[in-house]
Amino acid sequence: MRNFAYESDSDESSTGSADTTPSRDWETPLDSFDTLVVLSNRQPYRHTRDADGSLAVDRPTGGLTAALDPVCQRAGGTWIAWGDGDGDRQVVDENDRVDVPPTDPSYTLERVWIDDDLADTYYSGYSNRLLWPICHGAVDEAKIRPGDYDGYRRVNERFAERVVPHVSGESLIWVQDYHFALVPAMIRERVPPSTTIGQFWHVPWPKPETFSRVPQARALLDGLLGADVLSFHVRRFADRFLTCVEYFLDDASVDWDASVVSYDGSDTQVVAVPLGIDADEHARRSQNLDDGVYETLSAELSIPDGTLLGLGVDRLDYAKGIEERLEAIETLFERRPRWRESVTFVQTTTPSRTDIPAYAAYGKRVRRVVDRVNERFGTDSWQPIVYTESYLTRDQLTALYRNADCLLVTSLADGMNLVSKEFVAASVDETGVLCLSDQTGAHDALGDVANTIDPTDRESVWRTIDDALRMPVREQRVRMRTLRARTAERSLSWWMSTLFETFAAATPDRSISPQGYPTDGT
Ligand code: G6P
16 A cells, blocks of 8 residues: 555535545655555535536534545545435446545445435434444433434444455554444454454543443444454543453553553453544635635625624534533623624534434534624624525635634533634634633643533533633634644544554554464464
8 A cells, every 4th residue: 555645625524525626745654554445424525416416515513424435536445335315326337336435436435225224223323323323422312213323233244244355464454433333343253363453433432330231232332342452532432442352352551551452362442532524625725815705705695784793613412512602691681781793603513414303403402592692782784693504615614713702612412523723724813712612522631721601501602602702812823823823733634643653553464364374374
């Protein structure tokens, strides 16, 4: 596998923009492996059919796909993911493969088909009605339905089988996220012992008392421990995982100093490597942005001139604390009437997982709060909250970041939150205030310079926003410089090189396999 230079249009938040600008060169030690196979639920490119029958390509929302796409563009290899677009079958070959990116192909996307009934159990059921709320501590949202686990297991099995034809003893298989907890152990049974298996868990890992609500807790841990390297964004998630291993698996041993679990004859290195963004690329885009982009957008969205701008950018998900944030804004206008007609809050959201009742209900609640606040405080010439679910291009989002006086991130739980980093990177004039929930992975590195929000304390949320709006520019600059330096240092390229070095170091020495036979060809 060749070394590669890195570029990104990291895009966790809400826009699926495909307008990528090449970034600086960057080398990473991928040459320890001869093939890269990535597995994720969400695909990086989706083909859809327009009303007139023509095909279109979009890029599904999510930091995971946006971060990994440039890696695969440089490294080549195969990305295996669910083909959920209604035009996906039209473009694949007899092996369900299509070369991507569509405009300049550099790697292979292999699509796995999941019919509606199976998707209901695996994706809308076990993954997003049970694991997502459990991992985000939303126990009231966690639902256990008969058949969901069986669907999850079957899809995990299907993905594991699809990996096998691609793999040699020098391959790196990189499994993504909570949709595939069983996959590492399933793959381990099917591939040469020297194949490296990595897993990145992009969401928080729950506390043992929360995790114990999952009936298959042991099976999930057993599955994940098939990986050679299991990574989380931050140490506290990794430590919670190790605690769960000790709690649930009697026959596993945890070396806390080395952060290694020994289980079933092999070791899993558990690491914390926070996902970053290509800060240079975001800064450059912001620097080069035409003023007209914001002027047009603010006219379209009716953002008034001359008021301060508060911004929220989220997937429409209860874990993001959007409803709580809007209620805090309502309290702010109640308690501090001076802000009426002086600050406008723009909230952009991308509807998500709408088949799941909790998400549909959440969307309704959020829109209701927006209407209420606007009704209570709006005037003929000013709406306190400008709310949009429309698609925004990368340039439009950058224009919002640049013009925002503060960004509000109030997640109740969040693996990382790349929006906060994008805001910081786009704030090239070094002003603007980051109000950041202490429940995000991003807070671990940025919390001491950001304005910390405790999303569980309603009083503190509106007070933090009030403070942010009053912060002198000089203080904004001091904080923003540090935030920008840290974001640039722990960039996406740093994330990739750190992880790939960890994979290379953990490449299994399995000259004697667990089955006891020599595997070095002798
Ligand atoms: C989070 C998850 C990703 C997921 C993304 C979007 O970031 O960690 O795995 O792809 O949300 O959610 P969706 O269900 O639409 O893929």
